[in-house]
Amino acid sequence: MIDTINNIFGIVNKAIGDFVAGFLPAWVAAAIMALIAIVAALVFLIVVVMLETYLERRVLARMQDRWGPNRVGPWGLMQPIADVLKLLMKEDIRPLVADKWVFFLAPCIVLVPSVLAYAVIPFGRGMQVADINIGLLFLLALGSIPTIGVVLAGWGSANKYSVLGGMRAAAQMISFEIPLLLSLISPILIVGSLSMVDIVKSQSNIWYIVVQPVAFLIYYISGLAEGNRSPFDIPEAESELIAGYHIEYSGIRWALFFLAEYMNAFTVAAIATTVFLGGWQPLPFLSFIPGYLWFTIKAGLLFISMIWVHASLPRLRVDQLMAFNWKVLVPVSLANLVLTGLGVSLWQYFVG
Amino acid sequence: MFGSGMLKGLATTLEHGFRRPVTVQYPEEVLPLPLGYRGRVTLVWDLEKDRYRCTACGLCAKACPVSIIQITRAKDEKGKPMPYPETFEYNLLECIVCGMCVEACPFDALTMAPERELAVRSRVQADQDREGMRIDATPKTEPQRIRTHGLGQ
16 A cells, blocks of 8 residues: 555556557657656646745745735635736736847746756656756756856846846856855765766665765755845845846746746755755655655755745845855865765775 | 854744734734724713713814814704704814814813724715714713823813
8 A cells, every 4th residue: 555655656657658558659659658757747846836936925924923825715825826827917018129039038048947957856766757867967057057048138138237137146156056066966976876866766775964964055055046045135136136137027927037946946955855865765764655755845845944044044245145155165065075085985995 | 144143043033933923914803992092083972961062162173283173053943052063074084083173172072983994985975974973971981082192181
């Protein structure tokens, strides 16, 4: 019974696969199975993002001694849907002197890599859309693409403040990619493989947060900064540069940026879960809870901790941000990497 | 900025996250009105004398900064003026709720009702002759008065 629940998606997948392969040529069946996996991941993603927007408003509000949206539907759960409907009905404004194609492309460039990242994240045992053997490299590469989207958004809005906001956001995103990478590579030295599935499998004895706590902390902080989340949200702080690089976007175009930010936040949480918190591996005494639920719980708790940080810490100025990155995060993550490498090679030398 | 201060801040917000929010969700929850709340002006009906306490002296009309009180004095059968108002017109839409009229009245005939839901959908609604405009009081009960710097009673 517990095994069935644990593998329910795998069982359903196999059943559909066998059924479809019965009367369709192999390549059509494979295409359909891939499509089903993609749709499943997307559905999960959309539900998660909607929940995220709701949770952010609620948890943030509760930490600020107020209620948060609780009118629309039971406990305010329909609020994200109301938001989406409202945004869909807004007028699509474009500044007249804005470069039409740049203005149009920017949200797409920011959003697509965030969605694409979910193709390689293992949600459970055997539950990933694609198990490529350079999964982590793929994710890190995808994390660099939204930077150009942000610059395009700032530039394409034909607004001085927008350009400034875009430049600052790009500088922030580029700078924080270095500690992000370095802190993620340290556990990889121990795993020996870039495939996300392998990373999760190798944590069946011990989670890497115990082995590499510094790397986890640096990854978490860099992830917050990459996603322009508090306390690093200078690029989109309303009181700073009005609204930064997405000031001229309205309605559904702005919603795309908004979505991309929340997807990014969950991606950071998901990667942290996979690499440091054991992915879908359960805690030994609670293994009756299925793997995919474990993954959701862990990533969800990490996301809620991001909201917690948002509620607690004041915003860093852009020079404080940069100083923190180059003077603290990069040296510490480098040192961590060097020590990890030393440790791994000594282990391999003496223990073999 | 980093270090223990940050951890204390995180602990504070976490603790606040589990408290009940201080927001009062109007209109399901309402806060009780404090004593001396300045609401709509009402005439006081004296239960012992079975009439309004107002004697149509006109002091409230004189005291009103926006001149929204109009009083006409009643006349008895012979045409002699009586100490009773025939009409007492009070414009709810223009009242600034200052309480000068209540302070000015020497007969305790005016008071400010603890009513806060005064919104109307049309001016006609505000002009209605409100039976609920009066507040009952015996000579022993002190109707609500505003407290202004210890002046008046």
